Amino acid sequence: xxxxxxxxxxxxxxxxxxxxxxxxxxxxxxxxxxxxxxxxxxxxxxxxxxxxxxxxxxxxxxxxxxxxxxxxxxxxxxxxxxxxxxxxxxxxxxxxxxxxxxxxxxxxxxxxxxxxxxxxxxxxxxxxxxxxxxxxxxxxxxxxxxxxxxxxxxxxxxxxxxxxxxxxxxxxxxxxxxxxxxxxxxxxxxxxxxxxxxxxxxxxxxxxxxxxxxxxxxxxxxxxxxxxxxxxxxxxxxxxxxxxxxxxxxxxxxxxxxxxxxxxxxxxxxxxxxxxxxx
Numbered sequence: 001x002x003x004x005x006x007x008x009x010x011x012x013x014x015x016x017x018x019x020x021x022x023x024x025x026x027x028x029x030x031x032x033x034x035x036x037x038x039x040x041x042x043x044x045x046x047x048x049x050x051x052x053x054x055x056x057x058x059x060x061x062x063x064x065x066x067x068x069x070x071x072x073x074x075x076x077x078x079x080x081x082x083x084x085x086x087x088x089x090x091x092x093x094x095x096x097x098x099x100x101x102x103x104x105x106x107x108x109x110x111x112x113x114x115x116x117x118x119x120x121x122x123x124x125x126x127x128x129x130x131x132x133x134x135x136x137x138x139x140x141x142x143x144x145x146x147x148x149x150x151x152x153x154x155x156x157x158x159x160x161x162x163x164x165x166x167x168x169x170x171x172x173x174x175x176x177x178x179x180x181x182x183x184x185x186x187x188x189x190x191x192x193x194x195x196x197x198x199x200x201x202x203x204x205x206x207x208x209x210x211x212x213x214x215x216x217x218x219x220x221x222x223x224x225x226x227x228x229x230x231x232x233x234x235x236x237x238x239x240x241x242x243x244x245x246x247x248x249x250x251x252x253x254x255x256x257x258x259x260x261x262x263x264x265x266x267x268x269x270x271x272x273x274x275x276x277x278x279x
Contacts, residue, residue: 023052030101039219040097046212047109053205054078054116060198066131067124069196071187073142075121077180080146082114084173087166094160095170097216139186149175158226158236174240178247181206185250193274200271204258207251214244 027048035041061067089096089107096102124132153172161167184203188195195203217224217240226236248255254273261271 023048030105034101034105035097035099038097038099040099040216041101042212043097043216044099044101044106044109046209046216047106047113049205049209049212051109051113051116053202053209054113054120056198056205057202058116058120060196060202061120061123061128063198064196065128067128068131068133069187069191069194069199070120070124070132071137071139071184072121072124072132072134073137073139073183074180074187075117075124077142077146077176077183079114079117079121081173081176081180082110082117084169084176086110086114086173088161088170088173092161092163092166094158094162094167133187133191136190137183137187138190139183142183145179145182146176149179152239156226156235156239158224158240160224171236171239174243178210178243178250181247181250185254188273193272195271195273197268197270200258200261201267203251203254207248207255210244210247214241214248217241217244 027045030044030048031037031041035044057070061070085095086107088094089110093102096106149172152175153168157164157167157171159167161170181203217237221237221241224234224237224240226234229235257271257273261269
């Protein structure tokens, strides 16, 4: 399907604005009541934004009746990333915030994200497959990225859980979540550089989630430990921080156009990345 068949951009409805307010309120509740203002709640705020990102994408599908502009490959990587994380965080606390939000809320947000992503995959690949732009969703080396994430995680994971397998799975979830942005950006370039406003909000919210997570990890860098391959070199925290920086680096051009568009034209405006990515 060509870029010309992309469904027209959908103006965010009042329901989307309400959703933003609701998630902001949830964040305030977690910060003040569950976490009692503890700094570790920053990482819980990150999973709130991540869940909000996927819900925003779901709103796009529901409001437009189309899956145009959405990469199934990116969603599949996100689903795998979330499942890897949950394999650790549902019963081990090595990578959880040490406030009360880590007792259940953090995991609940990730479970919600998994459910929404799986629903999105069903919409893209089954229910609304006729609107799925499979010809544009052709990012190369996706399988190689998954293999790289697995190998790096097996070799460079931390030991916060004291279970090498689940430490590796958590690290794999982090890396896959970062790599998942690549198929979506590739899709955008193949589709002509035009981005539906809700898709743009989805990408931006995942970036905010990564910023919050990275901010927490930077402050916790002396608390993250690993079985060191080289004495004095904590490879795990360097991989964790590098993964967060890579995500933001990949989205650098997108972030600039996104902020400029939102300020100049409002949150309902579609984005045009064709100049940046030389489409």
